[in-house]
Every structure is written in C-alpha cells, then in structure tokens.
Amino acid sequence: MGDDGRQHQEFRARRVDGTIPDGLEDAAAQSRLTHDRMSAEETRLFPEVCKGDIKRHKAFLIIRNNALRMWFDEPRVQLTFEKIMEKLNQVEPQYATDERILAGKIFLYLERYGYINFGVFKRLTIPLGTKKDKPRIIVIGAGIAGIIAARQLQYFGFETIILEGRSRVGGRIATFRKNNFVADLGAMVVTGLGGNPVSVLQTQTNLDLVPVKHKCPMYECSQNVVPKAKDEVVEREFNRLLEACSYLAHTLDDEVDGKKQYYSLGDVLEQLIRAQEKAVREKYVQHLREISKMKESLRAILTKMCDVRTNCVRLNKEYSEVLQVPDNANVLEEFIIRDVAKNLVVTTEEYARLETQAAQLKEQIRLAEDNPPPRLYLSVTDRRILDWHMANLEFANAAPLNCLSLKFWDQDDEYEFTGCHLTVRNGYSNLPVALCENQNIRLKRIVKKITYNKSAVEVSVENGEDSKNDMIETYRAEAVLVTVPLGVLKENVIVFDPPLPEDKQSAIERVGFGNLNKVVLCFDKIFWDANHTLFAHVNASTSSRGELFLFWCFTKPPILIALVAGDAANVVECATDDVIIGRTLVVLRNIFGSVAVPSVSDDYDILARPVEYPGDKIPRVYFAGEHTNRNYPATVHGALLSGLREARRVADAFLGSIYEISAP
Numbered sequence: 001m002g003d004d005g006r007q008h009q010e011f012r013a014r015r016v017d018g019t020i021p022d023g024l025e026d027a028a029a030q031s032r033l034t035h036d037r038m039s040a041e042e043t044r045l046f047p048e049v050c051k052g053d054i055k056r057h058k059a060f061l062i063i064r065n066n067a068l069r070m071w072f073d074e075p076r077v078q079l080t081f082e083k084i085m086e087k088l089n090q091v092e093p094q095y096a097t098d099e100r101i102l103a104g105k106i107f108l109y110l111e112r113y114g115y116i117n118f119g120v121f122k123r124l125t126i127p128l129g130t131k132k133d134k135p136r137i138i139v140i141g142a143g144i145a146g147i148i149a150a151r152q153l154q155y156f157g158f159e160t161i162i163l164e165g166r167s168r169v170g171g172r173i174a175t176f177r178k179n180n181f182v183a184d185l186g187a188m189v190v191t192g193l194g195g196n197p198v199s200v201l202q203t204q205t206n207l208d209l210v211p212v213k214h215k216c217p218m219y220e221c222s223q224n225v226v227p228k229a230k231d232e233v234v235e236r237e238f239n240r241l242l243e244a245c246s247y248l249a250h251t252l253d254d255e256v257d258g259k260k261q262y263y264s265l266g267d268v269l270e271q272l273i274r275a276q277e278k279a280v281r282e283k284y285v286q287h288l289r290e291i292s293k294m295k296e297s298l299r300a301i302l303t304k305m306c307d308v309r310t311n312c313v314r315l316n317k318e319y320s321e322v323l324q325v326p327d328n329a330n331v332l333e334e335f336i337i338r339d340v341a342k343n344l345v346v347t348t349e350e351y352a353r354l355e356t357q358a359a360q361l362k363e364q365i366r367l368a369e370d371n372p373p374p375r376l377y378l379s380v381t382d383r384r385i386l387d388w389h390m391a392n393l394e395f396a397n398a399a400p401l402n403c404l405s406l407k408f409w410d411q412d413d414e415y416e417f418t419g420c421h422l423t424v425r426n427g428y429s430n431l432p433v434a435l436c437e438n439q440n441i442r443l444k445r446i447v448k449k450i451t452y453n454k455s456a457v458e459v460s461v462e463n464g465e466d467s468k469n470d471m472i473e474t475y476r477a478e479a480v481l482v483t484v485p486l487g488v489l490k491e492n493v494i495v496f497d498p499p500l501p502e503d504k505q506s507a508i509e510r511v512g513f514g515n516l517n518k519v520v521l522c523f524d525k526i527f528w529d530a531n532h533t534l535f536a537h538v539n540a541s542t543s544s545r546g547e548l549f550l551f552w553c554f555t556k557p558p559i560l561i562a563l564v565a566g567d568a569a570n571v572v573e574c575a576t577d578d579v580i581i582g583r584t585l586v587v588l589r590n591i592f593g594s595v596a597v598p599s600v601s602d603d604y605d606i607l608a609r610p611v612e613y614p615g616d617k618i619p620r621v622y623f624a625g626e627h628t629n630r631n632y633p634a635t636v637h638g639a640l641l642s643g644l645r646e647a648r649r650v651a652d653a654f655l656g657s658i659y660e661i662s663a664p
C-alpha cells in the first residue's frame with residue numbers, strides 16, 4: 001500500500017464535532033467490516049475511491065456504514081437505494097447530492113456481496129441488474145449453504161432448482177421433534193452473534209436463542225466432581241502445550257530432503273507431552289542423584305569425625321600424662337607439653353568444623369528430601385482431565401486432533417465472533433425451513449453426474465421416490481452450484497465430466513474432515529443439576545477421551561444431548577443404538593449414582609473456486625458449503641456466508657459485475 005493507503009487507514013469516520021455517529025461502528029462490525037477503513041475487497045472494487053482524496057474515502061465509509069445500519073435496523077424489509085438516499089438526505093445531505101453515483105455503486109456492492117438484502121425479507125422492488133430471460137441455476141444440496149444461495153440467486157433474478165438427496169432440507173442442521181421434546185441432532189450452538197449472519201436471520205425468522213451458561217461441572221467416571229482448581233491448573237498446562245505447538249508450527253521445517261512434511265496437531269501434542277514427561281523424570285532422577293551425593297559426602301565427614309575424635313581422645317590422654325611430670329622438669333619436657341596442648345586444640349577445632357559441616361549437609365538433605373520435584377508430569381487424573389480438554393478441541397474442530405494440520409488448525413481463530421454462545425431452544429431446523437419458503441426444491445434426488453461444456457450443464461439424478469425403478473432424471477441449466485459435503489466429494493459419489501481440475505481434486509483429497517456424533521436421550525424427569533446448561537464427563541483413557549465427554553441440558557423438557565467427538569465418534573458409528581444408549585446410561589449412573597492430516601490453508605479457496613470448461617469464459621460449476629469457507633469452516637454461519645458468496649459469483653458471471661450495471 002502506498003502513502004495514499006496509509007493516509008486512508010488513519011482516517012476516522014467521525015462527524016465534524018468529532019463523534020462517531022450512533023450505530024455506524026456497530027453496523028460495520030456486525031458485517032465483519034471496520035467502520036473507519038475500507039476492506040481489501042472494497043479497495044479492489046473501488047480503486048477510484050482509494051486513489052482519490054480523503055474526502056472521497058470518508059464519503060465511501062459514511063454511505064456504506066449508513067446503509068449497513070439501515071439494514072440492521074430493519075432486516076425484514078428490502079433495503080432499497082431510494083431509502084438510503086432518503087436517509088442520507090436527512091443525516092449527511094452533502095453526500096446525497098454530491099456522491100449519488102458512488103452511493104449507487106456502494107448499494108449494488110453491498111447487495112451483491114450479501115451484506116444487505118439476504119435471508120427472509122419483504123421484497124419491494126426487483127433488484128438492479130436482473131435479466132428478462134432468467135438464467136437457470138441448479139443447486140445441489142439443501143443444506144444451509146445451498147438454500148441461502150438459491151434464495152439469493154432467486155432474488156437476483158435467476159430461476160433456481162435445488163436437488164436434495166434426502167427427504168428433508170437442512171443437511172447437517174436437523175432437529176428431532178417428538179411431543180414437546182426438541183433436540184438438535186446436528187448444529188446446535190450459535191458461537192456468538194457479533195459479526196454472525198445468523199443474527200439477521202434470527203430477527204427474520206423465529207429462532208429462540210438462549211445463552212449457554214458458563215458453569216460446567218466436570219465429573220470423573222467414579223462419581224467424583226473434579227475440583228475446579230485442579231481443572232484450572234490442567235487447563236493452563238493444556239494452553240501452554242497449545243502455545244508450544246503454535247511456536248513449533250512456525251519453526252518446524254516444512255521440507256526435509258526436498259520432501260514436504262506435514263505435522264498433525266495431535267502428534268505434536270503427544271510428542272510434547274512425552275518430552276515433558278521425560279524432562280520431569282530426568283529432573284527427578286537428578287534430584288535423587290544429588291541427595292545421594294550429599295549423603296556420600298556426609299558419610300565421609302562422619303567417618304573423618306570418628307578419626308578426629310579418636311585423635312582427640314588420644315591427645316587428651318597424652319596431655320594428662322605429660323602434665324604428670326615433676327615441677328623441676330626441663331625445657332624439653334616443657335616443650336612437649338606445649339606441643340601436645342597445641343595438637344589437642346587444633347584437633348578439637350577440626351572436629352568442631354566437621355561437626356558444623358555435617359549439620360549443614362544434614363539440613364540440606366532434609367530440605368531436598370522434603371521438597372522433591374514432581375515425580376510425574378501428569379498424574380492419572382491430570383492426564384484424564386487433559387484428555388477431556390483435547391476431546392473438547394476435537395469437538396470444536398469436528399475432527400480428531402491427529403487429523404488437524406499443526407499449521408492451519410486454528411486459522412479461523414482470528415475471525416471468531418463476539419458475544420456469548422447460544423443455543424436454539426425451538427430447534428435450529430426452523431432456520432432452513434424458513435429459508436426454503438417459495439423455493440423450488442426436489443427432495444430425494446441423489447445427484448450422480450454433472451456434465452458441463454461451454455454453454456450449459458447437465459445434471460443426472462437418481463430419483464429416490466421411485467425406489468423400484470432406478471429412475472434417472474436429467475436437469476439442464478446454465479450453471480450448477482455444488483454444496484454437497486466434502487466427504488461426498490471425497491467419495492466421488494458425483495462424477496464430473498470432464499473431471500475436475502487437478503488442483504481442485506488434490507485439495508479435495510488433502511483437506512480432512514471429521515466425525516461428530518450426538519446421543520439424544522429423553523427422560524421423564526430431570527436428575528441432573530438444572531442450574532447448568534452443560535456438564536462434562538472425564539473418560540478413563542486417552543483413546544476414549546471423546547466418548548460422551550460433554551452433556552447439554554438446556555431445554556425445559558428433560559433431554560440430555562451427549563457429544564461423542566474425535567476417534568470415539570468413529571467407534572460409535574459401528575455400534576447399535578441399544579449399545580450406545582446402554583453405554584450412555586452407564587456413564588450417567590456412574591456420575592449421578594442411580595440412574596484431512598494435513599491441510600493447507602489455500603485448499604479452502606481451491607475448494608471454493610468455480611470450474612470452467614476449457615475455453616469457456618464463464619465458469620459452469622460452482623461450489624459452496626462450510627468446507628469452502630476458510631474463515632468459518634465447519635459452521636452454519638460459514639456455510640451461510642459461502643452460499644451468499646457463490647450467489648454473488650454466479651450473479652457476477654451471468655448478470656455482470658456491479659461495474660457493468662448502471663447505477664440507479
């Protein structure tokens with residue numbers, strides 16, 4: 001960025017009186033933008049603003065932030081360009097007159113890029129840029145990414161058709177409903193509303209969000225509650241280990257002997273634990289060695305003291321004898337007396353010195369023996385608690401730690417939303433169902449093949465409604481948007497003709513995905529502490545750490561939702577329902593007494609990249625879904641944002657970019 005850019009970065013969107021207009025900052029933040037700075041995307045889309053003077057920059061930000069605030073003020077009704085101009089006339093009249101064209105472009109940009117006018121809202125006018133002959137787009141998959149994309153494309157003026165393999169919509173958002181029991185089998189937690197598109201959808205639909213309480217008692221398998229202080233110590237150690245992993249991620253060589261090296265978070269964590277165990281053991285052995293050395297020295301001193309004492313006794317006796325000589329003794333005898341007396345003093349003093357040394361050494365030995373360094377890095381209980389935290393991380397990443405890339409496992413951390421975590425009391429499936437209103441959806445249509453060429457796509461589908469005859473249907477359109485999960489792409493369930501480009505295929509192979517399972521149990525009455533929305537269960541071994549490690553209990557009807565993460569999630573896939581229920585009850589009775597290794601960060605972008613037929617200018621095959629969103633993978637909001645992104649991309653390709661449409 002040149003001087004200009006730096007100058008713009010320092011600009012603050014303040015009023016003349018120095019204040020930031022109410023709500024503008026929040027509106028930008030809620031859209032994952034900075035209120036006083038253009039994003040990289042905006043800098044690319046509005047080069048004339050970037051190169052212009054500070055006044056234009058300010059105009060851009062004020063118009064953009066005001067438009068965003070208007071959308072958040074009333075997301076149930078379409079925000080039109082006229083409404084924005086009306087508002088600008090009231091609050092910033094100079095921009096309404098001088099910057100009408102810029103305002104038009106900003107409006108088009110915000111709408112096309114899914115910052116405004118998305119979700120379920122009352123439509124007032126047809127958006128700009130729509131064409132008379134509606135281009136047809138096939139969307140594969142009625143998960144949240146597919147539904148939001150189709151809805152957005154329909155709004156942009158496309159004819160859409162969603163082909164869904166299952167007999168329901170929502171994909172990995174699925175709610176179990178029976179009588180008054182409601183439990184989410186798939187996505188359940190909204191990880192903060194600050195910056196999250198779900199907050200707009202919540203206002204538009206009837207999602208009943210309740211905050212997750214932080215308190216989470218932790219139970220060992222044998223009815224014991226783990227003391228909070230102990231858990232805190234182990235958690236601190238876990239964070240220290242993660243910090244060490246983060247350091248290693250940036251220092252370990254990616255290439256050894258010209259070969260790319262991949263390290264998994266799980267492997268490195270275990271190696272660090274082993275290294276710590278070794279270091280602790282060595283320190284303890286060293287401590288024992290030092291005590292033994294001190295004891296040897298003490299023994300030597302005591303032996304010497306014995307000798308010196310014998311000498312003292314002898315000299316004492318000698319001295320008594322020489323004192324017996326008569327008074328008229330000669331000079332020689334006098335000399336002998338003095339010599340014996342001197343030797344006796346020296347020997348007595350040596351004895352006293354040795355006695356002090358021995359006392360000091362004894363004290364040193366006592367102190368060392370009373371304060372030994374830890375014998376073990378982790379006790380059995382410590383390791384179990386550490387394993388619980390690891391299982392929790394496996395849950396958060398929906399994959400075993402040894403399938404997470406050391407370098408990129410936390411790449412989405414900086415994009416975390418603000419605000420507390422919430423659950424959907426009336427079931428998350430309300431969201432996809434609401435978004436499906438007026439959508440052209442064909443259920444039980446399993447897509448088998450996508451053929452694409454320079455002008456069109458053809459999608460071959462197995463019609464699951466006709467199970468007796470393997471009926472194959474064919475759908476044709478100008479383009480297709482594929483939102484099936486990564487696992488489906490990996491399994492090559494869908495044949496692409498021509499095959500997908502090499503980099504796309506390699507990315508599909510490289511990026512890992514994991515398993516997360518839930519056990520939902522409905523009871524007659526509550527037997528757990530109803531003051532908590534969560535409680536933790538510490539498993540006995542590392543290999544089973546993810547098994548039923550966390551229980552959720554937030555609905556009024558007595559339902560427990562237990563999570564199974566990491567390797568344990570794969571194990572339960574092979575167990576029958578009876579076995580899983582039995583195992584869950586055993587765990588509960590124990591507590592309550594009775595009753596892709598590696599991935600590279602670019603892979604997400606490659607997965608998101610549309611595919612063109614050789615020589616075709618317009619891509620015909622598009623991809624959305626949580627696995628195509630590098631900032632928010634494995635989440636509902638990530639899937640939502642990917643759907644909006646692709647709707648924009650398809651619209652750009654078929655309707656022209658915002659620069660090709662004349663501003664209102």
Ligand SMILES: Cc1cc2nc3c(=O)[nH]c(=O)nc-3n(C[C@H](O)[C@H](O)[C@H](O)COP(=O)(O)OP(=O)(O)OC[C@H]3O[C@@H](n4cnc5c(N)ncnc54)[C@H](O)[C@@H]3O)c2cc1C
Pocket residue numbers: 140141142143144145146163164165166169170171172173185186187188189190191445446447448483484485488493494516517518624625626627633634635636637639
């Ligand atoms: C148990 C569990 C708990 C989770 N908890 C949370 C949570 O608390 N919070 C959170 O934010 N996220 C959570 N997630 C992740 C979240 O649910 C997903 O990231 C998100 O729903 C994915 O949406 P998507 O549209 O990308 O994919 P999906 O929802 O998987 O949609 C893809 C659709 O494609 C269909 N399909 C597949 N193959 C074909 C085919 N050949 N032909 C036609 N259709 C096909 C599928 O049936 C599916 O409907 C959880 C996931 C799981 C599994």
